[in-house]
Amino acid sequence: MLHILFLFALVLAPASHAADFCVAKLKGAGGVAGYACRDPAKVTAADFVFKGIVTSGNTTNIINAAVTPVFVQQFPALNGLGLSTARLDLAPGGVIPLHTHPAANEILVVTSGVIKAGFITSSSNKVYIATVTKGQVMVFPQGLLHFQLNAGKTAASAVVTFNSPEPGxxxxxxxxxxxxxxxxxxxxxxxxxxxxxxxxxxxxxxxx
Known part of the structure; x- marks a missing residue:
């Protein structure tokens, strides 16, 4: 009987655990551990919704492409969650040049058009290149040089996701x-x- 009462006491005892989220207070200094948290009592549902990638980015530039980042600086709700995203827009002939993300792996989901993409291994300089179409997914391991270019005759777009709020x-x-x-x-x-x-x-x- 005492054992049963003890179990009930554990179940009914107030839970003591870490906060469910930490919406960033961007005015303060950030660091490896992230930003300070806003007061949870002042956070609303709107803080967990980002509308900045509804429209395509401006591709009238030297690379005929645009990247719209959704990192912690743009979307403070990502603070401490270990992920972020971005929208890619590539006009015909557009290219995201060879680049690296030193702090994150990347997953690309093509939402329109045809994108040719690839990465180079650091161990043997082997190149992996694929043509990715709408609805298909490609992954780029952390820190490796990789690229995306429009392989079609019409505009292409994609959403990329990273396992870091600040992939670099x-x-x-x-x-x-x-x-x-x-x-x-x-x-x-x-x-x-x-x-x-x-x-x-x-x-x-x-x-x-």
Missing amino acids: LQILDFALFANDFPTELVSGTTFLDSAIVKKLKGVLGGTN
């Missing part, structure tokens, strides 16, 4: 040619002719 991003072309990385060093470390390096710097806004 480094675009190879921009890292090499869109800054003040000296031309002679870029040429010397990539085996590209300096004239080509200067031309690419001119296109992407780099100097030096």
